[in-house]
Amino acid sequence: MTISPSRSKIRSAVIALAVAVLAVAGTAAVIGPTTPAHAAATVEDEGIDCPVPNTSVPASSRLPDPFRKLDGTRITSKTEWRCRRAETRELAERTVYGQKPPKPATVSGTVSSTSIQVNVSDQGRSASFSASVQLPSGTGPFPAVVVLGGFGADTATIRNAGAAVINYDPLAVGREGTPRNNKQGAFYTLYGANSSTGILMAWAWGVSRIIDVIEQAGGTVLRPDATGVTGCSRYGKGAFVIGAFDQRIALTMPIESGSGGAPIFRGIPGESGSQPLSSAYGEQPWLGDAFSSYTGNPSGLPIDTHQVIGLVAPRGLFIMENPHIDWLAARSGSNAALAGAEIYKALGAGDNITYWSDVSDGTHCASRSEWRTPLQQNIQKHLLKTGNAAGTIRISSRKQGNLAEWRDWQTPVLTDGPTTPPPTTSPTPTTPPPTTPPPTTPPPGGSCTASTSPGTVWGDRYNTAVTVNGASTWTVVVSVNAPQRITTTWSGSASLNSNGTVLTMRSNGSGNTFGFTTMTNGNSGARPQITSCTAG
Structure with a gap:
């Protein structure tokens, strides 16, 4: 996203509003009862085994019901969310971002106190990229926040809170300034320059490979179970997608992500001054090639970004937006957060989402004092596991959303339901109880x-x-x-x-x-x- 300097010269006065129901002025709204942080998963995608029916979703100007399965029924338990999430993930890949391939055949690399080296090979092709590391004071292993692009993130606060900073250059994995039929970078070296996958998803794939290497390193420098991600502007779009498509990410923090990021696609055409979807699609190959069919018709999309927020749920999410620059579509961003917060609440994790556009400085990608405390609190809660601050929603009066205008569904009360363990790539054999007689072994070469x-x-x-x-x-x-x-x-x-x-x-x-x-x-x-x- 390119923003001219004139767009940032807007007066800075804002009024804080409570927004759980968009009715109470002057306070921050806590959106759910205080509950412990939900740990990140141990696998990239817990729903890999879920069947996804090839069913179309009717076009609608309203936000799709995130709780309605593709077979037309609504989920009633929290355990059903795993496979409902898998449906949403597939639809998002198919229509918005392009496919994220699974872990390549070979991933190797090294982790030190100053750098991470990643080497990948798949289908006879190989690529490499690296990231620098800045450790906080103290004794590790440390949680870490992947910072995309090197600007807009408050890295001093991140390190002072006790987390390392991984400086990730996403352009080494998916380069900007390339035509869609000749994409470049490590991702496209493996999967083809004419891949229909957009570079936001390529960036997400790259961070997943960094986590693979951290896991392989055994946690001597960085903890593999405590990774966050953040970035501003185009890199805010990337951070949003990265957190949505790797469930090992414990904390996702997009900053001023604009069109193609957190703001709802359906709201952008009606939000004055916001970057049009056609512009976000055409400026860079951020979004998947298939999104071209929806730039003039977002109502035809089977999902919207509130459901991408649902891909992050119930893990930590802190969305930071700037209401002073119309181009950034912060009103549509607030509607995405309000609708996404309903998913968090249904999953019993309402206090794991924070949204904050109540800021006085209108400069794009500035380091803001208003975000410093919630940033510290989110790192303590979701990465260090030393805090339990409740999530809040603070929406500026300049860009106040109204969820009632966008939904015709209600949030269900989900039961806990039975526990269904996610699949793993390396199942551990189960030993039968001693009292259970061993099965009868048929003669060698018996058939089944x-x-x-x-x-x-x-x-x-x-x-x-x-x-x-x-x-x-x-x-x-x-x-x-x-x-x-x-x-x-x-x-x-x-x-x-x-x-x-x-x-x-x-x-x-x-x-x-x-x-x-x-x-x-x-x-x-x-x-x-x-x-x-x-x-x-």
Whole structure:
């Protein structure tokens, strides 16, 4: 986003408003009961095993109901959110950002007190990039905040709060100033210069690979379970997408992200002076190529940015906006926050979201005193786990949203429901209780049968479930044809060959079903084949 200096010369007086219902003036609104911080996940995407039906969403000028599944029913429990979130993620990839590929075949690198080196290879291609590290005082390992682009973030406050700063140059991963059919950077070196994925998602992929390397380093310098992300302007857009598409991010903090960032797409055409969607799409290849169909018709989008906020939920989120520059669409941003806060409340995490546009300085990407305390509080709560400050919403009277104008749905009261553990790429075998007699082992070479239930193809990946019959212990071999490859498995003891084309899955006491995700790599017409099923 390019902002001329004249846009920042706007008077600075603002009035703080409570905005839970947009009715009480002069105070900050706490949006939910005080609850502990929700920890980041241990995997990039907990919903990788969720089937997503290939169902269209009717066009609407109102914000889509974030609780309504693609089959038309509404979720009633918090445990259903995992797969409802997976639906939203797929729709966002398909229509707004482009696909984020899963972890490459090989990720390696190093972490030191001054730098992180990332090396990746996939499908016969390799790329590398690095980031510098600034540690706070004290003894590590430290939580860390990834800062995009080097400006707009209050890095002094971040370090003084006890978190390291990872200075990430997103342009090394997805370069600006390139045509859509010749994108450049580490991401496109691996996945092709004509990839339809926009550079915001490429930047998100790069941060995920940084987290991979931090995890591999064993937590001697930086903690792998306490990563935040922030950035301003175009890098605020990036921070927003990064936090939404990697559930290992514990704290997401976009600053003045503007059109293509947090503000609702449906609100931008009617907000005077805001950057048009066509401009945000055309200025740089930030958004995915598919978004071109919606720049003049955001009502046709199956999602909006309040649901991208829902992808972050229930983890920490601190949205900072500037109401003095019309180009930044802060009114649409406040509506996104108000609608997104409803998702947080439904999940029992209403105090994990903070929105703040009540600032006096109108300079773009300035370091603001009003944000300093909530920044410290969010780092303490979500990264250090030493605080429990409640989230607040403070909307400037200059850009006051009104959620009632944008929704025709109500927030459900979700039950806790049963606990469903997320899939992992390396399941731990389950040992049967000592009192349970071992299953009878059939003669060597005994047979069983296995049948597949293919999932819906989205982009270039799909999920497949396998059901085994005729044996209580078994080994199933599944094959795919290159350039397809199997990337993720669940509910079994898995081993893959070097290029991911042959999966050997063994029973591990967790039942007679398992599943896996296949990257089609442009070969979506082919399907995995059961090579053999052997009992015992």
